[in-house]
Amino acid sequence: MDNGDVYNESYYKNHLGNIPYTDERFLEFFRHVAKRIVADIHPHTVLDVGCAFGYLVGALRAEGVEAYGIDISAYAISQVAEPVRPYCANVSLFDTLPSSFPDTYDLVVN
Numbered sequence: 727m728d729n730g731d732v733y734n735e736s737y738y739k740n741h742l743g744n745i746p747y748t749d750e751r752f753l754e755f756f757r758h759v760a761k762r763i764v765a766d767i768h769p770h771t772v773l774d775v776g777c778a779f780g781y782l783v784g785a786l787r788a789e790g791v792e793a794y795g796i797d798i799s800a801y802a803i804s805q806v807a808e809p810v811r812p813y814c815a816n817v818s819l820f821d822t823l824p825s826s827f828p829d830t831y832d833l834v835v836n
Contacts, residue, residue, distance in 0.1 A: 733797070753785075777806075780806035815827070
């Protein structure tokens with residue numbers, strides 16, 4: 727089994743506590759995190775390793791940050807919202823990043 731297979735639909739619906747990952751409270755949490763990152767760190771480019779559905783990537787982009795995300799879960803990446811999808815990829819940190827991604831980042835989060 728590929729490690730990405732562990733993070734499938736069942737994982738995101740049933741194994742993250744009492745609420746599914748699609749709940750609005752997760753989106754709100756990542757919006758708050760993005761605002762704090764921008765206020766405290768002021769990055770221009772961010773790579774979110776393990777971005778799941780791309781919530782933090784989307785929230786950072788809404789704050790004006792050039793944010794990108796990667797995740798080993800093909801399922802998670804398939805759930806990324808359409809406007810954020812070009813900035814997220816189904817690759818491991820050990821793989822070559824897509825050519826559309828920057829070569830360097832001010833901040834890498836996990």
